[in-house]
Amino acid sequence: MSEQGTLLAIEGLAVRYGAIEAVTNASLEVREGEIVTLLGANGAGKSSILNAVMGLVPVAQGRVVFEGEDVAGQPPERIVRRGMTLCPEGRHVFSNLTVSENLKIGAASRRDKSQTAATRADMLALFPILEERRDQLAGTLSGGEQQMLAIARAMMSQPKIVLLDEPSLGLAPQIVDTIFELIVRLRDRGATILLVEQNVDLALEIADRGYVLATGAIVLSGPASDLRNSGDVERAYMGSH
């Protein structure tokens, strides 16, 4: 049985692409109501971990315990229905659908219509620009707006935990600040978040705890404030090269 309050525990996870081992041995856990950040240089294996957790790529080894049950190897649609979702790197909004349709399909795993309507109203209150752009094709939105849509779309499935993969990728600094403020507001509304980032400073600023990944394994972990103040994170990054 998992520790009290632990929502997601990744234990000894390995991910392989053919002969290449992208993740060798990763363990981390996320408790309810936390923002946990997973840091690491480009190519350290962060996205591979998230994709394997969601069932988008096979788990070579290890366990993915979600709410006390091993979900490793289950298809993504089932994992989403259980209450875990991923907002993928590079946003991946459906550019050929309108903003409204993107939100609608985000709630495809939910049956309760009134609950869905409430979540939708909640998300539009949090991201007013999406209300304004409601009938526009998602492909016509700016990068920042697309990121907001991607997050709102993920939240439409009313997840117990959302995995955010590089929400700052390719965005202008002030837009990144806005996105991070919104992530904090999501947590304040009770969301649990596993945040993968390259932007170390910003991620540690909003996170409760952090893990550092280098060449496929966790090399450092601890409360965000400790990681922020020590030079260890930077040393871990350097070590990965």
Add this chain to the structure above:
Amino acid sequence: MEIFVQQFINALALGGTYALLALGLAMVFSVLGLINFAHGELMTITGYAMFFAIGAGIPFPIAVIIGIGAATLAAILMERIAFRPVRDANTATMLLTSFAVSTILHMLFQNLISARPKAIPVPDWMIGAINLGGLSIGVIQVMSITATTLLLLALTIFLRRSILGIAMRAASLDFPVTRLMGINANAVIATAFGISGLLAGVAGVLWLAQRGSVDPLMGFLPVLKAFIAVVLGGLGSLPGAVLGGFVLAFIEVSLRAFLPDDWLPFRESITLTLVIILLLVRPEGLLGRKEAVR
């Protein structure tokens, strides 16, 4: 003027049949990346189902429903039995599988039924023409245009309003992320095949009503035309497939109507030359997307 309108209606009717077939091919392609070369056999299955139904004394309208139902069911079974096991293999494997399915069905039709055409008696009222303001329009043409319009309308509503329809459009762009929305991959793919079978069944009925008979290779030519229509309209674009079907039919019908007699034997080559010229000007097809940057 009169001949012009008459030919315009012919082109609309033929274009509708091409459009239904092309749309079925495009739907499967958009979710699976597969051009299903066994698509034409679905039309043939409609033909044989109607042949046996009429032979058993079932009235024509019900035989039509049986024919369309048979094609729909066959498409769903095709996916379940032949394509699902190789879904994760590369595209070439799936393409070869579709050739295999097509060949196996040909053999079955030839050996279990007959290599020779089987007549499908079309009711007399369908062969006639109706008079509209001095224009005589074939009943079959009217039925073609009506059926195509209604189906395209219904499909548009399905694709715009229902979750599964929106999911199918999303899947055509990005299948993994569509699954991240909690959409069942099998449901999307099976629906795409089911719809493609339904469309092929309707196209099959319209095709049979013109020809009056079914033979094992009946589906080959129309599906080849539909494939050209899909490429012309832009591979992966559903509206493109419909547009491609109509454009192809308009080219064909105009050539047949207005080409000098001694040029007529070349009309297929002229059609294809025109298609090639169109594709040289717009390599991504009429409504196709340029390859998006990932």
